[in-house]
Amino acid sequence: MNESDVHRSLDGIWRIESAKIIACLTRIVRDVGLAEDLAQEAFIAALERWPDTGIPDKPGAWLTTTAKRRALDYLRRNKLQDRKYEELGRELTRQQEPDWDEAIDDSVGDDMLRLIFTTCHPVLSTEARVALTLRLLGGLTTGEIASAFLVPEPTIAQRIVRAKRTLAAARIPFELPSKSELEGRLSSVLEVIYLMFNEGYAASSGASWIRPMLCQEALRLGRILAEIAPGEPEVYGLVALMEIQSSRFKARVSKSGEPLLLMDQNRALWDHLLIRRGLAAIERAERLGKAFGPYLIQASIAACHGLAHTATETDWVRISALYDALSQIAPSPVVELNRAVALSMAFGPEVALEVLQPLLLEPTLKNYHLLPSVRGDFLMKLGRKEEACEEFKRAAALAGNEKERELLLKRAADCAAD
Amino acid sequence: MRFMMIVKATTDSEAGTMPNPELFEAMARYNEELARAGVLVAAEGLHPSSSSIRISYPEPGGKPKVIDGPFTEAKELIAGFTLIEVKSREEAVQWAMRMPDPHGFGEGEIELRQVFEAPELTEDAEERTKLEEMREQVTRKPRS
Numbered sequence: 001m002n003e004s005d006v007h008r009s010l011d012g013i014w015r016i017e018s019a020k021i022i023a024c025l026t027r028i029v030r031d032v033g034l035a036e037d038l039a040q041e042a043f044i045a046a047l048e049r050w051p052d053t054g055i056p057d058k059p060g061a062w063l064t065t066t067a068k069r070r071a072l073d074y075l076r077r078n079k080l081q082d083r084k085y086e087e088l089g090r091e092l093t094r095q096q097e098p099d100w101d102e103a104i105d106d107s108v109g110d111d112m113l114r115l116i117f118t119t120c121h122p123v124l125s126t127e128a129r130v131a132l133t134l135r136l137l138g139g140l141t142t143g144e145i146a147s148a149f150l151v152p153e154p155t156i157a158q159r160i161v162r163a164k165r166t167l168a169a170a171r172i173p174f175e176l177p178s179k180s181e182l183e184g185r186l187s188s189v190l191e192v193i194y195l196m197f198n199e200g201y202a203a204s205s206g207a208s209w210i211r212p213m214l215c216q217e218a219l220r221l222g223r224i225l226a227e228i229a230p231g232e233p234e235v236y237g238l239v240a241l242m243e244i245q246s247s248r249f250k251a252r253v254s255k256s257g258e259p260l261l262l263m264d265q266n267r268a269l270w271d272h273l274l275i276r277r278g279l280a281a282i283e284r285a286e287r288l289g290k291a292f293g294p295y296l297i298q299a300s301i302a303a304c305h306g307l308a309h310t311a312t313e314t315d316w317v318r319i320s321a322l323y324d325a326l327s328q329i330a331p332s333p334v335v336e337l338n339r340a341v342a343l344s345m346a347f348g349p350e351v352a353l354e355v356l357q358p359l360l361l362e363p364t365l366k367n368y369h370l371l372p373s374v375r376g377d378f379l380m381k382l383g384r385k386e387e388a389c390e391e392f393k394r395a396a397a398l399a400g401n402e403k404e405r406e407l408l409l410k411r412a413a414d415c416a417a418d
Numbered sequence: 419m420r421f422m423m424i425v426k427a428t429t430d431s432e433a434g435t436m437p438n439p440e441l442f443e444a445m446a447r448y449n450e451e452l453a454r455a456g457v458l459v460a461a462e463g464l465h466p467s468s469s470s471i472r473i474s475y476p477e478p479g480g481k482p483k484v485i486d487g488p489f490t491e492a493k494e495l496i497a498g499f500t501l502i503e504v505k506s507r508e509e510a511v512q513w514a515m516r517m518p519d520p521h522g523f524g525e526g527e528i529e530l531r532q533v534f535e536a537p538e539l540t541e542d543a544e545e546r547t548k549l550e551e552m553r554e555q556v557t558r559k560p561r562s
Contacts, residue, residue: 008508015504219456227454
């Protein structure tokens with residue numbers, strides 16, 4: 001087997017194994033940065049050795065063992081300087097050695113879960129959480145993350161280095177959160193995943209409408225989480241939400257590259273396999289018999305759309321009710337805005353326009369293009385075309401995405417033309 | 419990107435013989451591993467070709483011909499498929515290599531095929547242009 005074959009295979013193997021290896025090593029050395037370095041050393045060792053020996057039957061086990069041996073060497077080297085390492089080294093020899101050559105066992109899931117909770121720790125800024133999670137759990141390179149966020153590579157590299165330092169300095173234990181902490185910590189994890197997804201789904205800047213890699217990474221992380229953290233309805237809720245939103249990728253953009261609103265999309269282009277997966281995740285959540293959280297409600301709303309064969313068949317009354325529920329448990333101006341849209345579809349633009357009224361004074365929505373865009377839509381339906389035209393122009397000036405801006409200017413022009 | 423791992427039919431799968439318990443368990447474990455890695459999209463097993471129906475068009479523009487199974491050329495038949503969502507071709511190959519030998523006795527065969535994607539979902543610029551051209555052709559084709 002030549003070197004380039006090994007290199008190619010290792011690319012695939014890194015993607016499959018790196019997070020598991022890093023998670024397992026972090027448990028031993030208690031430092032994600034060091035764990036990542038050790039995992040990379042193991043891969044370099046493979047790159048040197050495998051061209052001669054061939055790829056082992058269980059490449060994951062080989063890499064884990066190699067990385068663990070290096071971790072032990074590291075701990076031994078440091079034991080003269082630090083008694084704590086000495087104890088840890090002894091403990092490691094006693095407890096870990098017999099398991100070394102065994103295949104990945106069930107504790108892997110727990111280690112992965114600990115790693116997700118660590119990279120999404122609230123001690124880190126949201127940006128840092130996202131970058132570190134993509135790096136350590138997605139196995140992405142700094143370059144890949146930088147291009148997904150359209151920022152220079154050194155920025156991401158810096159962000160990741162600082163995040164690792166912050167975690168080390170704060171002495172964040174590599175543990176699952178206690179029962180009392182769990183809700184807050186889990187919502188931090190879900191927030192990171194959904195942020196990643198949204199950044200990809202409605203690219204907030206730049207010419208491209210969807211940045212697929214971020215969506216796919218977020219969905220993959222969500223699916224992993226649903227397997228290793230069962231029994232959490234919000235995890236299933238988030239997965240369902242992302243599955244159903246992903247089902248519309250092919251239908252979201254017209255042939256000429258313009259974004260298409262949900263109601264104008266060709267539903268035959270929706271990925272019905274993903275819709276079905278989303279519905280199944282909602283069912284899993286419902287079977288738990290716990291109260292609906294914000295993600296599960298949003299997923300249920302997405303499911304209403306996914307289940308409607310045509311736009312006119314959409315159950316807007318149910319969607320309005322779900323938004324009512326959402327605004328009770330997770331009130332926000334954006335939810336209110338969406339509730340207004342649902343109300344306009346279920347009961348007409350007049351009622352909905354009233355719901356928008358208090359939002360016009362809301363400081364957080366001052367620069368949010370969707371507010372004038374939605375208001376313009378209601379006004380147009382009520383035949384108040386001049387006002388509608390002004391709103392669409394205002395929305396266009398606020399939109400960060402070029403394609404979205406074009407769409408809004410077109411709507412403004414349509415109002416003026418009629 | 420999505421790949422389909424196609425498990426080819428064998429004498430046993432065509433005869434409707436269920437896999438032995440060890441293989442059954444190995445497959446279940448493998449599917450669980452795929453799910454826990456977040457890459458599993460769908461996995462299905464198919465009935466033998468004895469209950470299958472083939473629709474062919476021997477004459478260009480002519481009527482379809484319907485033929486009932488079974489069909490004999492096992493290697494050209496499929497027994498099941500697993501759809502995975504991965505980041506690269508290399509990752510797909512690594513997953514396919516980990517699938518248990520679907521039959522043993524030297525008959526097991528898995529074929530890995532990439533699924534066409536929407537141009538919006540492709541990061542590769544060249545691939546995107548190709549897909550966009552293809553979609554253009556398909557949408558332009560007049561309906562007969």
